[in-house]
Amino acid sequence: SAVISQKPSRDICQRGTSLTIQCQVDSQVTMMFWYRQQPGQSLTLIATANQGSEATYESGFVIDKFPISRPNLTFSTLTVSNMSPEDSSIYLCSVERTIATEAFFGQGTRLTVV
Amino acid sequence: EDQVTQSPEALRLQEGESSSLNCSYTVSGLRGLFWYRQDPGKGPEFLFTLYSAGEEKEKERLKATLTKKESFLHITAPKPEDSATYLCATSGGSEKLVFGKGTKLTVNP
Numbered sequence: 749s750a751v752i753s754q755k756p757s758r759d760i761c762q763r764g765t766s767l768t769i770q771c772q773v774d775s776q777v778t779m780m781f782w783y784r785q786q787p788g789q790s791l792t793l794i795a796t797a798n799q800g801s802e803a804t805y806e807s808g809f810v811i812d813k814f815p816i817s818r819p820n821l822t823f824s825t826l827t828v829s830n831m832s833p834e835d836s837s838i839y840l841c842s843v844e845r846t847i848a849t850e851a852f853f854g855q856g857t858r859l860t861v862v
Numbered sequence: 863e864d865q866v867t868q869s870p871e872a873l874r875l876q877e878g879e880s881s882s883l884n885c886s887y888t889v890s891g892l893r894g895l896f897w898y899r900q901d902p903g904k905g906p907e908f909l910f911t912l913y914s915a916g917e918e919k920e921k922e923r924l925k926a927t928l929t930k931k932e933s934f935l936h937i938t939a940p941k942p943e944d945s946a947t948y949l950c951a952t953s954g955g956s957e958k959l960v961f962g963k964g965t966k967l968t969v970n971p
Contacts, residue, residue, distance in 0.1 A: 749908070757903075790866070790961040791906070791949070840905050850896050851951075851959055853905030 754854030771841035885950030
């Protein structure tokens with residue numbers, strides 16, 4: 749398994765501002781993933797972050813809204829830009845041991861936009 | 863499109879009352895089916911991976927089983943500390959995890 753540290757654990761932000769979420773893994777991993785978990789909904793993949801290349805975004809998510817950095821094999825950030833109340837959600841980073849195997853998650857960031 | 867449906871949405875049990883959670887799935891080329899436990903305010907915690915129909919995995923009071931269309935998470939003699947949301951996910955040809963909405967389990971003492 750992997751130990752994943754995510755911060756902040758929660759934040760309350762004003763609409764129109766941006767928040768950057770950090771994710772640190774205790775071992776080197778090729779791919780890191782960012783998910784969104786809205787109340788009563790399943791986890792939805794936002795993007796896959798590869799070191800040394802641009803992130804790959806899922807349908808419905810765009811780089812301008814959710815820019816991602818992946819400067820090395822143990823760290824990634826997700827920024828939620830120009831926030832609105834609809835962005836209130838839990839954001840989770842995860843890693844997989846190998847492709848399409850079990851994923852391990854950080855503790856999540858609970859974001860509330862007011 | 864891969865889909866995962868979990869039922870029931872919520873389940874309330876008395877301590878010691880065994881039951882099962884269901885996860886129905888449609889996926890092209892199943893690579894694995896995963897069960898997670900999620901406590902309030904925390905990220906999902908990995909429980910089991912099942913790879914093929916007929917496979918079973920056990921951990922303490924939990925047992926996961928898999929058929930070609932669904933998986934069950936059996937909870938035997940649950941305790942209040944088993945209260946959590948249980949998530950099911952699949953990985954198929956797209957190599958991406960697809961999650962169900964979860965079953966919120968409450969075990970009353």
